[in-house]
Amino acid sequence: MSNINKVGSPERVYKTDKILIKNTDLCNDPWRDSEKNTEKPIYKSVSLCQWRQERGELLTEEWALGITLPADSDLYEIDLLDDLDKIDLISIEFSTFTDGRGFSLAAQLRQYGFTGELRATGAIILDQLYYLYRCGFNAFELSANEDVDIILNALKAFSKGYQPGW
Amino acid sequence: MYVYNDIDKQLLRERVTQFRDQTQRFLKGNLSDDAFLPLRLQNGLYIQRLAPMLRVAVPYGMLSSTQLRKLASISRDYDKGYCHITTRQNIQFNWPKLETIPELLKELSEVEMHTIQTSGNCIRNVTSDPLAGVAADEIIDPRPYCELVRQWSTLHPEFAFLPRKFKIAISGATQDRASIQFHDIGLQILENEHGRGFRVFVGGGLGRTPIKASLLRDFLPERDLLSYLCAILRIYNQQGRRDNKYKARLKILVRATGIESFAEKIEIEWLRIRDHYPELQEEAINNMQNYFSSPNYQTLDVKTVEGELNRLTTDLLEPSQRAFKRWLTRNTGEHKIPGYRTVTLSLKPTGIPAGDITDRQLQAVADLADRYSFGEVRTTQQQNIVLADVASSDLLELWLAAKQYGFTSANIGTMTDITCCPGGDFCALANAKSIPVAEAIQRRFDDMDYVYDLGELSLKISGCMNACAHHSISHIGILGVDKKGAEFYQIMLGGSAGDIAKPTVGKVIGPSFSAADIPEAIAIILDVYVDKRIEGESFIEVISRLGLRPFKDALYPARAVTLKSNSTEKTLGVNI
Numbered sequence: 117m118s119n120i121n122k123v124g125s126p127e128r129v130y131k132t133d134k135i136l137i138k139n140t141d142l143c144n145d146p147w148r149d150s151e152k153n154t155e156k157p158i159y160k161s162v163s164l165c166q167w168r169q170e171r172g173e174l175l176t177e178e179w180a181l182g183i184t185l186p187a188d189s190d191l192y193e194i195d196l197l198d199d200l201d202k203i204d205l206i207s208i209e210f211s212t213f214t215d216g217r218g219f220s221l222a223a224q225l226r227q228y229g230f231t232g233e234l235r236a237t238g239a240i241i242l243d244q245l246y247y248l249y250r251c252g253f254n255a256f257e258l259s260a261n262e263d264v265d266i267i268l269n270a271l272k273a274f275s276k277g278y279q280p281g282w
Numbered sequence: 283m284y285v286y287n288d289i290d291k292q293l294l295r296e297r298v299t300q301f302r303d304q305t306q307r308f309l310k311g312n313l314s315d316d317a318f319l320p321l322r323l324q325n326g327l328y329i330q331r332l333a334p335m336l337r338v339a340v341p342y343g344m345l346s347s348t349q350l351r352k353l354a355s356i357s358r359d360y361d362k363g364y365c366h367i368t369t370r371q372n373i374q375f376n377w378p379k380l381e382t383i384p385e386l387l388k389e390l391s392e393v394e395m396h397t398i399q400t401s402g403n404c405i406r407n408v409t410s411d412p413l414a415g416v417a418a419d420e421i422i423d424p425r426p427y428c429e430l431v432r433q434w435s436t437l438h439p440e441f442a443f444l445p446r447k448f449k450i451a452i453s454g455a456t457q458d459r460a461s462i463q464f465h466d467i468g469l470q471i472l473e474n475e476h477g478r479g480f481r482v483f484v485g486g487g488l489g490r491t492p493i494k495a496s497l498l499r500d501f502l503p504e505r506d507l508l509s510y511l512c513a514i515l516r517i518y519n520q521q522g523r524r525d526n527k528y529k530a531r532l533k534i535l536v537r538a539t540g541i542e543s544f545a546e547k548i549e550i551e552w553l554r555i556r557d558h559y560p561e562l563q564e565e566a567i568n569n570m571q572n573y574f575s576s577p578n579y580q581t582l583d584v585k586t587v588e589g590e591l592n593r594l595t596t597d598l599l600e601p602s603q604r605a606f607k608r609w610l611t612r613n614t615g616e617h618k619i620p621g622y623r624t625v626t627l628s629l630k631p632t633g634i635p636a637g638d639i640t641d642r643q644l645q646a647v648a649d650l651a652d653r654y655s656f657g658e659v660r661t662t663q664q665q666n667i668v669l670a671d672v673a674s675s676d677l678l679e680l681w682l683a684a685k686q687y688g689f690t691s692a693n694i695g696t697m698t699d700i701t702c703c704p705g706g707d708f709c710a711l712a713n714a715k716s717i718p719v720a721e722a723i724q725r726r727f728d729d730m731d732y733v734y735d736l737g738e739l740s741l742k743i744s745g746c747m748n749a750c751a752h753h754s755i756s757h758i759g760i761l762g763v764d765k766k767g768a769e770f771y772q773i774m775l776g777g778s779a780g781d782i783a784k785p786t787v788g789k790v791i792g793p794s795f796s797a798a799d800i801p802e803a804i805a806i807i808l809d810v811y812v813d814k815r816i817e818g819e820s821f822i823e824v825i826s827r828l829g830l831r832p833f834k835d836a837l838y839p840a841r842a843v844t845l846k847s848n849s850t851e852k853t854l855g856v857n858i
Contacts, residue, residue, distance in 0.1 A: 251440050274297075
């Protein structure tokens with residue numbers, strides 16, 4: 117839980133050197149764009165810390181709600197499972213690409229029926245995209261320096277998997 | 283033996299392409315060292331002391347003659363004409379060039395082989411009983427389950443970046459020849475009134491903290507195998523320590539949590555997973571079993587065959603015939619089919635690093651397998667090769683043929699059948715050399731009558747505490763340690779893994795020795811055994827009866843031992 121205050125804080129500044137790939141397409145990030153330009157955003161994204169403090173208010177508004185979780189979050193300790201159907205985006209932030217906890221967290225969220233956007237952010241590398249996708253991620257925030265064709269190819273590294281996936 | 287289907291082949295092609303691309307990006311400087319590291323490790327590629335080392339997966343030790351021939355040609359074309367059998371039943375190449383590895387992988391894929399997950403912090407190659415399917419004490423053939431677990435764990439998206447490596451072993455016999463209780467997960471197949479299933483052991487391991495596994499579940503129905511494995515791996519992935527690589531293995535988590543609360547965690551996670559997880563269907567298991575059905579054994583006239591063998595081995599006086607008899611006693615074993623024997627080809631002749639095998643020998647093993655054992659062999663934890671299905675009537679012919687290639691050292695299961703890691707001669711992790719120590723012991727104990735008289739005795743040497751040679755579960759274990767830049771060797775006694783009821787980690791006997799003193803120290807230990815044994819008692823039995831005390835007293839009288847070596851007196855350089 118030590119990462120809660122470090123990542124996904126409300127002051128978080130989205131860097132413009134990031135691109136978003138969603139469902140195998142390059143797209144704009146409505147959460148980022150919305151927060152920049154409007155007083156009352158249609159898209160609202162919060163940290164886990166904020167979610168815990170303001171859950172009630174956050175759920176009453178009409179906006180599309182996004183929450184950022186550190187990859188080491190324990191799903192059973194963060195009071196999220198009952199509200200999965202009310203959340204539109206869950207971003208899982210990886211602090212280092214060799215820390216695989218975010219893969220399991222994503223698989224658990226899908227297993228519990230989360231159907232919204234599941235986004236991998238932070239220290240991920242292209243060579244992990246296929247595995248991330250198979251664990252249930254359908255969106256990836258990556259450096260704008262990456263070549264989109266290479267990203268899309270990495271997402272299709274394998275045509276099948278031996279395991280049940282999402 | 284399992285045969286790849288179209289999906290297996292497709293996935294393997296895709297992996298080869300993926301790794302080719304990763305290697306090219308690395309060589310061009312587009313992939314950093316840090317990013318390439320886990321990717322190459324997950325393809326079995328280490329950067330070693332002298333050159334890259336590439337580890338090839340041999341699933342649960344099974345190899346076909348076609349695969350052996352390919353390994354022979356790869357040894358020739360990409361390496362220096364030999365390779366090495368590891369203590370996890372895999373094959374290692376010591377000298378391939380990084381830029382040739384993508385092509386090497388392509389060649390391997392042509393014979394349904396690969397290097398996937400033979401290293402790195404992921405689920406490693408599944409290991410098993412080298413006598414699976416033929417052992418006289420087998421209850422259920424573990425190989426179909428091994429293959430199911432192999433497939434499930436291969437390219438598993440969720441478990442590629444674990445806290446540390448993860449090893450699974452499966453056994454289906456009364457005697458444990460796979461050391462399952464020294465694995466992260468050990469599965470013992472059993473059958474009871476609830477049907478077929480597994481006794482699940484968890485949190486065993488060797489390395490710097492050797493720990494015997496704890497029993498996690500007494501009976502897991504076979505249909506739940508994969509969902510249950512998923513639960514264990516997920517808890518480990520999320521809760522295993524990542525702050526200290528020496529405390530990151532599952533064994534540490536299990537010990538810190540306590541087996542009861544660990545079992546509770548697993549149970550809760552499993553019940554959550556199970557409903558979303560496809561069961562292992564009976565049909566899938568049956569299909570897999572078909573790949574491992576018995577070969578077409580001949581119906582042998584057992585009486586005549588055995589009679590002939592007896593005649594050959596009892597009445598004859600020629601030295602060569604005595605040698606055959608020794609080989610027959612030491613290097614062949616019981617088979618479930620009357621008239622058949624299992625044959626172990628010894629890769630432990632004196633002076634050759636344990637488990638090393640040349641291209642010519644690989645070719646020869648392939649020919650022997652085709653001629654005498656239905657075209658298949660198994661690699662063993664002890665770094666030998668087993669021909670599992672040999673008709674007794676072929677034994678003499680096989681022996682004569684195998685002799686030409688140096689496979690007939692009649693030392694299987696004896697103290698000169700030394701298991702030995704590559705050690706400081708090759709491995710970047712090693713603290714000390716291990717190969718020369720093994721050779722010195724073999725040379726010191728070259729009187730085979732003495733060696734046979736000692737009976738069943740395992741001796742294993744690891745060049746560092748990563749314990750690749752499994753020295754801590756050896757009757758006599760030797761560990762290379764670094765003392766202020768000098769190589770020393772610690773001796774452990776009393777380890778054993780074969781008895782499923784009481785697997786034991788050996789105990790360090792005392793201060794370490796220099797390499798030069800090791801053979802003599804072993805001699806002292808063996809003298810104590812010979813002196814103390816009561817008729818028929820094995821080495822390990824004497825240790826369990828008497829403990830280490832008499833051995834300690836003999837080795838360290840007043841902590842400075844005077845030894846008789848080469849008929850001159852000298853002081854054993856004990857390093858305290």
